[in-house]
Amino acid sequence: MDIKVFRTCEEASAYAADLVEAVIRKRPDCVLGLATGSTPEGLYAELVRRHQTDSLDFSQVKSINLDEYIGLTGDHNQSYRYFMDSHLMNHVNIDRANTFVPNGTAVDLEAECRAYDQKWLDLGGTDIQVLGIGPNGHIGFNEPGEILHADTHIEVLTQETIDANARFFASADEVPRRAITMGMRDIMSAQQLIVLAFGAGKAEAIARFNDDQVTPDCPVTFIKLHPNATLIVDEAAAALLK
Numbered sequence: 001m002d003i004k005v006f007r008t009c010e011e012a013s014a015y016a017a018d019l020v021e022a023v024i025r026k027r028p029d030c031v032l033g034l035a036t037g038s039t040p041e042g043l044y045a046e047l048v049r050r051h052q053t054d055s056l057d058f059s060q061v062k063s064i065n066l067d068e069y070i071g072l073t074g075d076h077n078q079s080y081r082y083f084m085d086s087h088l089m090n091h092v093n094i095d096r097a098n099t100f101v102p103n104g105t106a107v108d109l110e111a112e113c114r115a116y117d118q119k120w121l122d123l124g125g126t127d128i129q130v131l132g133i134g135p136n137g138h139i140g141f142n143e144p145g146e147i148l149h150a151d152t153h154i155e156v157l158t159q160e161t162i163d164a165n166a167r168f169f170a171s172a173d174e175v176p177r178r179a180i181t182m183g184m185r186d187i188m189s190a191q192q193l194i195v196l197a198f199g200a201g202k203a204e205a206i207a208r209f210n211d212d213q214v215t216p217d218c219p220v221t222f223i224k225l226h227p228n229a230t231l232i233v234d235e236a237a238a239a240l241l242k
């Protein structure tokens with residue numbers, strides 16, 4: 001497990017962009033596993049900049065996202081489809097038809113979950129998976145608990161996650177209570193994982209990397225099992241790391 005601590009989240013995001021860029025340059029038709037939330041915004045801004053100024057080419061790149069709120073259409077400004085379009089897809093030369101986010105308004109949500117796992121398989125898996133973490137250690141929307149799920153599934157959000165995400169909505173009441181999320185298998189099967197965490201609110205979750213325990217009460221600890229994972233944190237998130 002490689003742990004990289006940077007003074008600021010800007011420096012950390014630039015390093016994360018280096019890793020993603022290396023994958024795209026090596027394999028122009030790579031599959032990116034992407035995450036949403038405030039954490040990867042700097043990474044996406046940097047990738048857009050490199051597309052515009054360093055001709056980083058997304059024309060053959062494909063992407064598959066971790067999760068989506070149930071009940072929000074793709075044009076809702078808090079949907080993860082909208083987030084991806086506005087932060088990345090609309091600003092690079094990716095073919096939008098090659099970008100995948102679960103459909104949170106599918107009539108048959110179970111069928112959507114099965115189809116999403118099949119989509120991931122059809123793409124041949126992900127070359128590099130970008131992950132943020134929740135203050136409670138969730139990855140994607142795989143919430144802490146007694147068990148984790150391997151498959152793409154419907155997850156009921158914890159109160160902690162609802163509270164953490166309320167800042168994006170008019171009030172906590174408007175945060176959707178459920179989401180579709182990739183399960184642990186698709187996440188852990190990526191060729192390479194990068195986990196980003198910035199700010200003091202993530203310090204406790206990052207402190208779980210002080211030992212070798214892997215437990216579903218902190219899903220990000222499963223990253224310790226991955227042979228090619230890098231934890232990329234700023235000093236505030238690293239504050240409790242030994």
Ligand code: PGA
Nearest residue numbers: 037038039040132133134
């Ligand atoms: P954040 O969310 O980047 O907005 O902090 C991360 C997450 O919940 O996975």
